[in-house]
C-alpha cells in the first residue's frame with residue numbers, strides 16, 4: 001500500500017483501527033508510523049483515553065503507544081472519573097459523545113477537583129463540529145478540540161505539545177516545591193540562628209553581670225590589702241600583680257557588658273561639653289601606670305572642647321593605647337598625635353611599631369569578635385574592644401580607621417567634630 005494511501009486510510013479514529021490491522025500485514029504502514037515518531041521516551045504519566053467505543057480506544061492507544069506514550073483507558077465518563085481520582089495523568093483525550101456522562105460533564109467534574117483540574121483535556125468529537133459545541137468544550141475546561149475524522153499527524157503533534165507542556169509544568173512544580181522547601185529550611189535555620197544569638201547575648205549579659213559583683217568586691221579587698229602591706233614587704237609584689245590581673249578581668253567584663261548593651265540598643269551616653277585635654281591626660285596617666293616600661297609620646301594640641309561622653313571617649317583612647325602596647329611586644333614606643341583640622345574635627349592617632357596587620361584583615365578588625373588569626377594565637381583577647389570603640393565613635397558622629405603594615409606597625413585613628421553651637425540645655429541635661 002503506498003504511503004499516501006495509508007495516510008488517507010488513517011483519517012478518522014475508526015479508520016485508524018483498520019489501519020492498525022493493515023499494519024500487521026503491510027510493512028509500509030509500519031514505516032509510516034515510524035516516520036511520525038520523534039523518539040519520545042515517556043517514563044512517567046499516562047495519557048487517559050476515554051471513549052465508549054472499544055475500537056476507537058484501540059486505534060488511539062495503538063498509535064500513542066507506538067510513539068512511546070504510556071496510555072490508560074476508560075469506556076465511560078464515570079469510569080474515567082474514578083481513574084482520575086486514583087492516578088495522575090499527563091493528558092486526557094475525551095470523547096464528547098458518550099452514553100451516561102458525556103465528555104463536557106466529565107470535564108466539568110474534573111475542573112472541580114483540585115487534584116485533577118490542571119490535567120489538559122483534548123476533546124474528540126465526530127458529530128458536534130458546530131461552533132457552539134467547540135465553545136462549550138473550551139468553557140468546560142478543555143484545552144483543545146479535535147473533530148473527526150482525525151488526522152493522526154495533527155493528533156500526535158497536539159499530544160506531543162500537551163505532553164511537553166505537562167512535563168515542563170511538572171518540572172516547574174518540582175523546582176517551585178524544592179525552592180519552597182529551601183525557603184522553609186532557610187527560614188527555620190535563620191529562626192534557630194536568631195534564637196541561638198538571642199540566647200548567647202542573654203547569656204553574655206547575665207554572666208557578665210553575675211561576674212561583675214564578686215569581682216568588684218575582690219578588687220576592693222585587694223586594694224585594702226595593698227594599703228595594709230608595707231611597700232618594702234616581699235608579699236606586696238604578689239598583691240600588686242594580683243591587682244593588675246583583677247583589673248584585666250574587670251576590663252574584660254566591662255567590655256562584655258558593653259557588648260550586650262550595644263546588642264540590645266541600651267548603650268547609654270551621658271553627653272556634655274568637655275575638654276579633650278583632660279580626658280587624654282587621664283587616659284595617659286592610667287596607661288603609663290599600667291605599662292611603666294613603655295614610652296608614650298604625645299604630639300599636638302589637645303585643648304579642644306568636644307561634645308560627647310568623656311568617659312566613653314576615654315574608653316576608646318585606653319583601648320587604642322592598650323592594643324598598641326599589646327601588639328608591640330618588641331618596640332616600647334607609642335606615639336599619640338592630636339590635631340584640630342580646618343574641617344572642625346579633632347583627629348586623634350595612636351601609632352605603634354608592633355606586629356602590624358595585613359591589608360585584607362584591616363577592614364574587618366572593627367567587627368564583632370574579629371581577631372587576626374596569627375595575632376590571636378599569640379595574644380589573648382575577645383575581639384570586641386575595637387567593635388565597642390567603633391560604636392562609641394559612630395555615636396559621636398565621628399569616624400575611625402586603621403593604616404597598618406605587617407612587621408612595621410599600625411596607626412589607629414578616629415576623628416570627631418568639635419563642640420560648636422551646643423545649646424545650654426544640651427550641655428546641662430546631657431543626651432542619651
Ligand code: ADP
Nearest residue numbers: 323324327365371372375381382383384385386
Ligand atoms: P582583641 O585585642 O581582644 O583581640 P580588639 O577588638 O581590640 O580585640 O582587636 C581586634 C583585632 O585587631 C585583634 O585581635 C588584633 O588582631 C587586631 N589589632 C588590634 N589592634 C592592633 C594593633 N595595634 N596592632 C596589630 N593588630 C591589632
